[in-house]
Structure formats: C-alpha cells, structure tokens
Amino acid sequence: MTGDAGAEAIKGAAPAQLEVRGVTKAFPGCLANDDISFRIEPGEIHALLGENGAGKSTLVKIIYGVLQADQGDLIWQGAPVTIHSPHDAREMGIGLVFQHFSLFETMTVLENIALAMNDVRDMDVLRQRVLEVEKTYGLPLDPDRHVYTLSVGERQRIEIVRCLLQNPKLLILDEPTSVLTPQEVEKLFETLRRLADEGCAILYISHKLHEVKALCQKATVLRGGKVVGGCDPRAETAKSMAEMMIGQKLTAPNRGETRKFGDVRLAVSDLSLISDEQFGTHLKDINLEVRGGEIMGVAGVAGNGQNELFQALAGETEQEAAPDTIKIDGKSVAHFGPRRRRRLGAAFVPEERNGHGAVPDMSLSENGFLTAFRRMALAARGLIREVPTKSFADNIIKTFDVRTTGAGAEAGSLSGGNLQKFIVGREILQDPGVLVISQPTWGVDAGAASAIHQALLDLAAKGTAVLVISQDLDEIFAICDSVVVMSEGKMSKPRPMADVSIEEIGLLMGGLHDLEGNATPVMDTQTQGGRVGQA
C-alpha cells in the first residue's frame, strides 16, 4: 500500500498531507464508513460534504484518533500511520475544532486552553503564546475572561486558538459556522485562508453549500457512508452540490400565489421574563404579531433567548407574566399551561425531538396520543381509546411518509428526519390555528426537510399563523413571509422578507442596532466590553 505514495514521491510530486485509503467502519446495525478514500494536499482547503448521517463525523473521529477504523489506512505525509488517540493526533499536528464546544463555562479562556494542551509547564509562557497567535491570525480574545461571558463566536475562537498553538499541519473544522452570524463567518474564513496560505491543510466539514463554494478548493461528497464524488466547489452551483449530496433532484418549495393574511392569531406584547437557568437569557420586551396565513421567522444566533421564547409561548415556563402579554386568537393565555393553550388551537414543536417533542421509548401510537388526545378526542372517561389512537398514528405515518415499521415502533428507533416528520405531522393533523415550531429541520436530511417546509407552507395557506424559530437563514429565506431577529433576549421589529437582505439580518443577529433607524443600541454595558471582535 505504501508503494503508491513512495512512487509519487519519486516522481517528484510532494506526498499528500493526509491520504485516506479505503477506510471502513461499522457500528451495530450500520456501516458508517464504507471504503472511503481521498487526499488533502498541504495548503488546501478541502470540503467534506454530506447530509447528517452520511458518515462525516465518524470519519473525522477516525482521523482524530477517537475511533479506530475496521479496515483501511491513513497515510500522513507519505507514511502510513496508526492514530491511537486524540493525544497522538495532536502530537502529529492534527487539530480539531468541535461542532459542540468542550469548554468549561466558569473557567477563563487561558485555563480552558491549558486544559486541552498536551503539556503545559508555565502559564505565563502560554499566555504569551496565546497572545502571539491571536495577533498573527486576527483572533482577538482576552485570555482572562470567563467563558460564560463570551459570545458563541468568541467561544469558537478559543477552540481555534487551542488548535493553532499546536502548530497544526491539518486543521479539521466540524460544522464550524452553525452558531455564527454571517459577519463572524467571514472573519473565520479570513483566518482559515491565512492559515492555508502558510501551508496548513484544512478539512472543512459542512452542509452549507454557499460557504463551501466561497472557501474551499476541493470537495469530497459522502452519501450513506460512501464517497459518491469529488468536485471543485468553485465550479459548481449550490444546487448541483446539494443534488450530489442527497442523490436526487431538488425542488424548491412551492409557495403558491401571493398569500393574503388574515387577522392576528398570535400576539406577544411587552413580554419580559427572567430566566431561572444559570446561563439562560432573559427575555426583554418581546413584541410580535403573526397573522393567519403568515409564516414569520425568528432568526438569531443560538442562545439569544430563542429557547426561552419557545418555552414562554408553549407555556412550559411557570411564569408570572401578565395574562395579556401572550394572546392566541385574541384570548389572553400567558397564565395558561400548555394544555389550555392547545385547547385554544395552538400547537408547538420543540427543537429537541428525543425527550422533549417525543418520548423515545414509547411507541408512535403513544407519542401521537401525547399532544393530540384532547383535540383528536383520543381519550374518553379518563381511558385511552386504543383504536382511534392507533389510527391517528397510522394517519400521520401515511400522510407524512414516515419510514417506520408501524405505529407500534418506538419513537427512539426512528431516524431524526422520520421522527421529525412524525412530530410535525402530529401537530399539523390537529389542524392548529397557531403553530410555533423551533428548528424545524435541524439535523434532518434534505428530503425530509423539503417535505416539512412544504407542509408548513400548506398549513399557512389554510390560514394558520406559523412562527418558525430557526438558526438556518436559508430556511427562513425559503419559507417565511416576514422575519424578526433575536439578540440577547431582545427582538427586532418585524420586517417583510421581500425587503430585507441577509447582511441586515446578520447585523441584527450581532445585536448592533435596530434597523428602523432609531439606532437604539441593544447591548448593555456587560457585553459591550466583550464584543471585541465584532465587525
């Protein structure tokens, strides 16, 4: 196997920084990686494309030594290597920026960096090196700040600085932009390009195609654990790459004719809530109105109060807010629990499927019953009516094309996309007047995502007011009629989708100012000092 690499070296071609040859990894019940091969040259920014479940994360874990491949080789600078652990990987010069940060919130930036280093002898020396790296790569960050005071973009910077301190020859970034504003993304790209110019190879994992197009020179596309193709993203369109990822033609959601909006069905006025979680976000003076037939998007970087807003709307928080701060079809409901709100025709889909939207180890029948038993009359005299309960679940499965063995299957056995279709279908079939849905297509494959988008559009067309809380700006642009942006627990004024640009939304996500022109800074003193890196 090493012969090839040797031969290339003799021919004068430099060996690849990393070559993956025939890597195969099986888990019980699924073949996560099936004979994957590709190579990354020094100084190349290489995209690894694929839907959720395509095997990207498994491959990354193998390269970083977290998992061992069942078969296949990793060739590092021309020589085959075995990477036993992340410690090994770091020694070799492989850095990884995780999708979910592994940071200790109550410790400082410097302490967090020290924790991840293989050897730290002197904190003062480390501080000097951190400051040097920050200066060289334009990553401003105060080493003595506590992590919980930092924005998500700044937290990611810690992870990147951590990696850069090890002088990596290969830097892996796993979905790095899902938590960043467009402006922060651009800043990250600058850093990455500078790194690549210095000869560092970068493996960039994402399913955001316009980013891949803007940043990467090569792409390897995975589907179902196999390499299905490679391309130069600069020569492709986002659509052509998406079709390569999902293996089928994409159809844009059908929005129908220009929609007419009816009366206000969901109204929130001057809602303020103190979060009782330690690092939660307080809601401040939230105002919004969603009319029948309207789909309103709530954009924003995660952790800016969207969860708190969802919980307040769904009635999950036991709040002391005045009853008329939330109205459903004109009725004050802020003092109601979830069941009374649902009885008025509201429906809710939370972000987390397992354990929040559905009970993983209960059957689909029972999960259908969970939110629908009152509106669909699935219970009588305190007892569960078995037959209608099962046929309701069957109906969801049929109408929303949920791939499963049947209504008796445990919810936890379904794939993310199928369970999400079931949950969304469960709410839509209850014919709600108001639907609040959080991250409707998070972690869902493209086919299921487009089905869910279409279902939301159809629902709105029937006169339902839909509020979509999403981090995915593409999604908001694809289906929403109007948009508000949340930042630090505050909400911007609603804007029609037609006359707002992605840049404006980006600025609002960063919390800079109100678009209406009456330039009220929404930052308070505590955060002002912290946003060092803000454009």
Added chain:
Amino acid sequence: MVRLEPRRQHSQAMVYLSPVLAILMTLVVGGIIFAFMGKNPFDALYTFFILPISNSYGISELFVKATPLVIIAVGLAMGFRANVWNIGAEGQLTMGAIFGGGLALYFYDSESMFLLPGMLILGALGGAFWGAIPALLRTRFNANEILTSLMLTYVATLFLSFLVHGPWRNPEGFNFPESRPFPDAGLLPVIYDGTRVHLGTALAVFVVIAGWLLLSKSVIGFQLRVVGKAPQAARHVGFRQKRMVWFTLLLGGGLAGLAGLFEVAGPIGQLQPSISPGYGFTAIIVAFLGRLHPVGILFGGLIMALTYLGGELAQITLGLPNAVTGLFQGILLFFLLACDVLTKYRIRFGSTAAKGRTA
C-alpha cells in the same frame, strides 16, 4: 474481553427474562452460601423454596404473605414509574394500621357491620396521610422524598410502639405491650375455611387489575409514564410533575395503609409493637421484580412471600438465622438490577466491534 454494547432498541425478551435469570443466579449464590454454612445446599434450597409450598396450608400461607406485598408494590410501582421514590411504605403501612385499628379499638365492643368498612377507609386515609407529608415536602420545599419517606417510617413505627405500650395497651392484657383484640366485627372474614386467607387477598387481586387498568389504559397512567420517561416532554404537554408526586404518594401511601390494616384486621387481630416483617421494604423489591407492572407484581409478590416462609422453615428445621430471609431478598434485588442492564445492552465477547452488519 467482555464488553457491553448498547442495543438499538430495548430487548422485550430480556425485560421478561431478566427476573428469571436473577432468580436462577440467586439460587446458585444462595446454594453456595448454604454450603459455606456447612449445610447441604440442595437440602437447604429444598427446605427454603419447595418445602413451604408442599402442602395446601403452605400454599394458603403463601397467599397470606403475598397479599400485603402485592398491594403495596402496585402502589409503589405507580410512583417508581413517575420517578417518585417512595421507600417509606413500611411507615405508611404502620399508619394505616394505627388509623384503622384505632377505630376498632374505640368501638371495641361494637357489632356493627359498618365497623370494618370504616376501618378500611381510615386505614387507607392513614397511609395516604403519611404519604402526603413527603409529597408536601417535595412539592413545597423540594425535599428528597427518598429521605423524608424513609425517616417517617421510624416515626410511624415508634408512634405505634408508644401507643401499644401506653394509651392503647390492653387493660386486661397483663401489661403486655399489645392492644385489646379487635371485635369480631372488626376482623376480616376468612374466605377459605381452615386457612388464614382473608378478604384482603381477594382485594389484592382487585388491586392488581385496577392497577393494570390505571397504568396501561388510563390517561393518568399515561401521564405517569411520560413524567417518568421524559420529564421535559411532560412539561411540554403540560403534565404537571407536582401533581404526579401528590398522586403517586397518596395512592402508594393509601394502598400501603390498606395493606397494614389488612395485617392487623386479618392474621394479627390486634395492634402489636411489630405488625410487619418489613413488608413495606420488601415490596420495593417486589415492584422491580414484577417490572413495575401490576401483573408481574402478582408473581413477584408470590416469590418474595416464599422467601418469608422459607426463612421461617429454615430457622426451624435447619437452625439458620432469620437474617437468611433478608439475605435472599437482598441478593435477588442485586441480581435483578444487574440483569436489567441486559435490556439496554448486549454482551459481546472479543475486542472488536461486529463487522459489516448493515442495517
């Protein structure tokens, strides 16, 4: 190397197999312990598990012992399903006996047919009252019900002891710490002549059926299960956890109180300092042995009742200490919890994962 590998879906077979496996392993380990004590393990196990039920009187005693275990365990299982850990059933049982028995002592010369129903109601209320205290402490002050319910057990048993040593001591009882015997109108009728099988045993079967209906077929049982399996989902749909805490502690306490009354109005017939050989604690094992399912609990109750009978016989014929009963119960619970791991995991031998099995 032996490894545990997570299953993709819970094994239904293991759910039922794990108690059987646990019982088998308990027998093996029990036999080894008997051998160490210098007894022939096969004789000892025979004495412990077969001899007690080798005649019809033995079998009837089995039902007598199983009655309180099953009634209490059904109530506890409801709570355990909702993650409410009431382990103070022994105290609730005692309080039920005090409340219901108190009525019988107050009307000690009554012949009224309303006495027994009144005792049943007061017994259930007494147990529910003792369950309400941990419920209040949990919902108001977030105090852990495991601690509060357990501590209240000692309060209840000491209170009973105080009563039978003092104010409720039988004036004609030669200073023995016992109450008056209950009047006939306050005793449970024996439903099978020549045995001690009483009305409570029939009611235990009713409790099992009602418990099964409640848990599997009713909306409130559904709520219990959701609160236990996915608290966040329960919050999302408005199943309030506090209400479940109240419901399960009142129900569990009430059933334990009823079981306590059955003991004093059935086999015992009066109040004594000790009215239960730890039924309230053993019922915890019964609940898990029965998979927190009322029908399973019926079988679990019979098996645990057997350990009581076997323990008594082992004392008499083999000269073994009474602690053997507790030992067997403990070993059984230990193996049961260990075997339960197998419902979520499978055992794999060898160092590498299974290869190439596609979905």
